[in-house]
Amino acid sequence: MHPILSNQERLAVYLIGWLIFGVMLAAVLALPRDFSWLEAGTLAIPLTLVYGLICLSSWYVCRVFPLQKTSVAQVFAVQALAAIITIAVWGLLGSGWVIVLERVLTFVAFRTRVLAKAPLMIGVGFILYSLTAAVHYLIMTFEASKESDRRELQSRIFAQEAELKALRAQINPHFLFNSLNSISALATHNPSAVRAMTLKLADFLRKSLRLGAQEMIRLEEEISMSLNFLEIEQIRYGSRLQIVQRIDDVCKDCLVPPLILQPLIENSIVHGIAHLLDGGTITLEAEWRGSVLHVHIENPIDPDRPRSKKGGLGLDNVTKRLRAIYKDDAQLQSDERDGAFRIDLWLPAQTNLGLDRSTSESVHARLTE
Amino acid sequence: MDIIRAIIVDDEELARSIVREYLSDHPEIQIAAECSNGYEAVKAVTDLKPNLLFLDVQMPKLNGFEVLELIEADLAVIFVTAYEQYAVKAFEVHAVDYLLKPFSRERFDEALARVQEKLARNEFVPRLEVLQAARSGTETVERVLVRDGSKVFVIPTEKIDYIEAQDDYVSIRSEGKSHLKKQRLSDLQSMLDPKKFVRIHRSTILNVDRLARLELYAKDSRMAILKDGTQLQVSRSGYEALKELL
Numbered sequence: 001m002h003p004i005l006s007n008q009e010r011l012a013v014y015l016i017g018w019l020i021f022g023v024m025l026a027a028v029l030a031l032p033r034d035f036s037w038l039e040a041g042t043l044a045i046p047l048t049l050v051y052g053l054i055c056l057s058s059w060y061v062c063r064v065f066p067l068q069k070t071s072v073a074q075v076f077a078v079q080a081l082a083a084i085i086t087i088a089v090w091g092l093l094g095s096g097w098v099i100v101l102e103r104v105l106t107f108v109a110f111r112t113r114v115l116a117k118a119p120l121m122i123g124v125g126f127i128l129y130s131l132t133a134a135v136h137y138l139i140m141t142f143e144a145s146k147e148s149d150r151r152e153l154q155s156r157i158f159a160q161e162a163e164l165k166a167l168r169a170q171i172n173p174h175f176l177f178n179s180l181n182s183i184s185a186l187a188t189h190n191p192s193a194v195r196a197m198t199l200k201l202a203d204f205l206r207k208s209l210r211l212g213a214q215e216m217i218r219l220e221e222e223i224s225m226s227l228n229f230l231e232i233e234q235i236r237y238g239s240r241l242q243i244v245q246r247i248d249d250v251c252k253d254c255l256v257p258p259l260i261l262q263p264l265i266e267n268s269i270v271h272g273i274a275h276l277l278d279g280g281t282i283t284l285e286a287e288w289r290g291s292v293l294h295v296h297i298e299n300p301i302d303p304d305r306p307r308s309k310k311g312g313l314g315l316d317n318v319t320k321r322l323r324a325i326y327k328d329d330a331q332l333q334s335d336e337r338d339g340a341f342r343i344d345l346w347l348p349a350q351t352n353l354g355l356d357r358s359t360s361e362s363v364h365a366r367l368t369e
Numbered sequence: 370m371d372i373i374r375a376i377i378v379d380d381e382e383l384a385r386s387i388v389r390e391y392l393s394d395h396p397e398i399q400i401a402a403e404c405s406n407g408y409e410a411v412k413a414v415t416d417l418k419p420n421l422l423f424l425d426v427q428m429p430k431l432n433g434f435e436v437l438e439l440i441e442a443d444l445a446v447i448f449v450t451a452y453e454q455y456a457v458k459a460f461e462v463h464a465v466d467y468l469l470k471p472f473s474r475e476r477f478d479e480a481l482a483r484v485q486e487k488l489a490r491n492e493f494v495p496r497l498e499v500l501q502a503a504r505s506g507t508e509t510v511e512r513v514l515v516r517d518g519s520k521v522f523v524i525p526t527e528k529i530d531y532i533e534a535q536d537d538y539v540s541i542r543s544e545g546k547s548h549l550k551k552q553r554l555s556d557l558q559s560m561l562d563p564k565k566f567v568r569i570h571r572s573t574i575l576n577v578d579r580l581a582r583l584e585l586y587a588k589d590s591r592m593a594i595l596k597d598g599t600q601l602q603v604s605r606s607g608y609e610a611l612k613e614l615l
Contacts, residue, residue, distance in 0.1 A: 041573075184387060185383040205372055274380075275429045275430070277429050304430075304525065
């Protein structure tokens with residue numbers, strides 16, 4: 001879409017600008033008395049307007065050679081070539097017009113006099129072409145920045161929404177009610193277990209509130225919160241819930257968005273363990289591969305479980321959040337096979353090591369070992 | 370007063386233990402069994418014929434409502450769950466009470482008082498009505514539950530070939546076996562995905578995925594030939610319904 005041709009208002013402003021150029025050119029020709037005002041006006045004004053229309057085509061040249069992706073020398077070379085071609089076309093049309101004027105309006109020796117002014121016309125043509133190209137580049141830059149503003153705003157809004165949703169989904173009320181019921185059940189015969197569970201619950205709630213408010217947290221914190229959650233669930237599920245974790249030490253300082261694993265862990269209980277008569281083991285693994293942090297979560301699943309309509313909502317939310325934060329640099333994959341549900345999560349391995357030299361050095365040492 | 374025999378059904382040991390503890394104040398109630406899943410519950414109810422059932426909703430394999438669908442005894446049911454959203458359905462299946470976890474001893478005693486009142490009056494809603502309510506609101510189901518004695522079969526609907534009415538029962542044909550279930554054919558039909566299951570005859574529902582071809586054998590009467598060779602009669606309106614779908 002041509003930014004000027006496709007917009008009537010802009011086209012009008014543009015042509016009025018060229019009309020002014022036309023009048024100016026006519027004045028330049030008429031004032032030294034080389035041409036009468038009629039001669040200068042009939043020559044300069046239509047030709048300038050036509051030239052204005054021809055120059056619109058420089059948009060396509062600008063688009064093919066945008067400033068950001070082309071070297072300055074290349075831009076100059078390409079635009080100069082385009083200017084020469086444009087001026088040549090204009091010159092051809094101009095000669096035709098001069099002949100028509102000479103015949104129809106019987107201007108005397110018009111051709112010779114115009115030819116004498118050819119260098120001036122070419123110079124003006126060159127300047128005007130350059131001006132148009134510059135305007136086109138300006139429009140391109142302006143629209144690109146508008147577009148990127150829009151996109152950034154959209155992704156920010158989206159990230160916030162996802163954040164809110166994640167936080168709201170975080171403290172699942174049924175998890176709380178069931179935990180409170182466990183506490184109530186333990187109260188008569190096992191006060192120390194009540195205390196232990198109350199503390200775990202408080203710990204989990206405090207962590208999720210504190211960490212949830214941050215933009216990025218260390219993987220170690222996220223995992224410790226998830227394990228906290230699992231320990232509470234273990235009191236409820238008893239031997240039906242087993243946990244295995246394999247976390248590479250080097251990963252612990254990686255930065256991740258808060259509450260990105262917790263919903264996945266909760267899913268593996270709600271959709272996995274809870275539907276199995278004998279429960280099973282939830283495996284949580286994290287490793288550092290090159291520049292990527294890889295997290296793997298696996299749990300057994302009942303292939304015949306009733307499908308809940310809400311199934312996958314937690315996964316959807318995590319995927320959306322990842323997209324909002326990392327664009328295409330993060331990936332989440334899930335698959336269900338042979339009674340097991342697996343989630344693989346790849347994130348750019350970022351750390352805030354710059355802030356903490358000692359950790360930085362120790363991680364570096366570990367990496368180079 | 371007669372002893373009330375109760376069964377506690379919950380997949381969490383701690384959740385069962387609190388019911389057990391509250392019941393210890395009520396010598397008139399005897400705990401006949403504790404079950405940690407729906408299968409055990411169906412078996413225990415069938416074998417032990419209790420008067421009272423404490424029933425969790427979310428459990429592995431069979432949820433609380435599915436357990437109710439599979440048992441035949443006249444008994445009082447108290448739902449015990451952390452979820453509020455099943456309350457309406459619980460009362461539709463004529464549950465005596467609905468306890469939200471966690472619950473107090475006073476609230477529990479209140480529920481028991483209602484049970485005693487109900488058992489004293491000895492008025493039970495006909496099973497069929499309870500069954501219909503238990504299944505209602507579940508739009509289309511993905512599996513059909515059948516009980517044979519105390520054994521429960523879960524049949525995914527895609528494994529059903531066809532269903533035939535037999536007196537008060539329906540006979541569900543799946544993987545070379547027939548399962549009898551006490552249900553009306555029209556009730557079962559309303560639970561099945563209408564894009565997959567068609568009433569081809571007054572007494573037959575067909576899974577259209579099994580259909581191989583149709584043969585005309587008399588005026589207005591056709592025969593559906595299934596992929597395994599089974600022949601089923603198709604009525605005129607059944608033919609219209611099939612045509613509409615295919």
